[in-house]
Amino acid sequence: MAEFELFRQFIHQHAGIALSPEKKVMVGSRLLSRVNYYNVDSYQQYFQLATHPENTEELLLLVDILTTNETYFFREPKHFEYFNNEILADWKKGHFRVWSAASSSGEEAYSLAMLLAEQSAGKSWDILGTDLNRKVLSKASKGVYFMERLELLESHLMKKYCLKGVRTQQGQFCINSALRNKVNFHRLNLMQNIPQKVGKFDVIFLRNVLIYFDSKTKKEVVERLIHNLKPGGHFFISHSETLTRVTDKLEMIQPSIYIKK
Numbered sequence: 001m002a003e004f005e006l007f008r009q010f011i012h013q014h015a016g017i018a019l020s021p022e023k024k025v026m027v028g029s030r031l032l033s034r035v036n037y038y039n040v041d042s043y044q045q046y047f048q049l050a051t052h053p054e055n056t057e058e059l060l061l062l063v064d065i066l067t068t069n070e071t072y073f074f075r076e077p078k079h080f081e082y083f084n085n086e087i088l089a090d091w092k093k094g095h096f097r098v099w100s101a102a103s104s105s106g107e108e109a110y111s112l113a114m115l116l117a118e119q120s121a122g123k124s125w126d127i128l129g130t131d132l133n134r135k136v137l138s139k140a141s142k143g144v145y146f147m148e149r150l151e152l153l154e155s156h157l158m159k160k161y162c163l164k165g166v167r168t169q170q171g172q173f174c175i176n177s178a179l180r181n182k183v184n185f186h187r188l189n190l191m192q193n194i195p196q197k198v199g200k201f202d203v204i205f206l207r208n209v210l211i212y213f214d215s216k217t218k219k220e221v222v223e224r225l226i227h228n229l230k231p232g233g234h235f236f237i238s239h240s241e242t243l244t245r246v247t248d249k250l251e252m253i254q255p256s257i258y259i260k261k
Helices: 002-015 021-038 043-050 056-067 077-090 107-120 134-142 155-161 215-226
Strands: 096-100 125-131 144-146 162-164 172-175 183-187 201-205 229-236 250-254 257-260
Touching (some): 002 021, 002 043, 021 043, 021 056, 056 134, 077 107, 077 229, 107 125, 107 155, 107 183, 134 183, 155 162
Parallel strands (some): 096 125, 125 183, 201 229
Antiparallel strands (some): 162 172, 229 257
């Protein structure tokens, strides 16, 4: 438990993630390959190695290991229905921006991009996807996924925006280049100040992240992101999350969907 506590405190300070004791086995299994790679005798020795000031690359890899999050296309579909039927239906003019603030491997950002592409009718838009994990960002930028990620993706969107893999890539598909070019992925730590160049957004998705934060961190992160949301802009969290007593700058219009006052 003492070794787990080292990693637990590290990722909480670095990324705001609160690992529960139940995650001990998961953390141990994820880190075992690095312990074996360096042929050290304990997880504590690996921790000391990874957090040494000269081992910046291993430190980043440690962050990647501890922040990997699985997702899939059109997860929590009611959010995408609301985005399409209520928000995009009212989009009259002007450049439209969406931020997938914990984009993981990109499925959420590309799901939103498909809906924007369907509704844009020549209007301009772009999507920013950010995450702390370099590995998932690399996957997102490539836009290549296994077919099992497609359970909730409608067939007409699949045919229009995805290319099925052949030969060595059989069982996979790739987001077409036209859609990929509308989505930009960058590494960003939500525990730190948001760079001014990130700009303002009409919609921010921050889903399946707050459950990993304690109350103080949750408030800090949400307040930080709200600064980049336009007045009247929409803010989405997961159905399993809540913003009760987190901020007074957002008004709930239905569970898990908020609007900036």
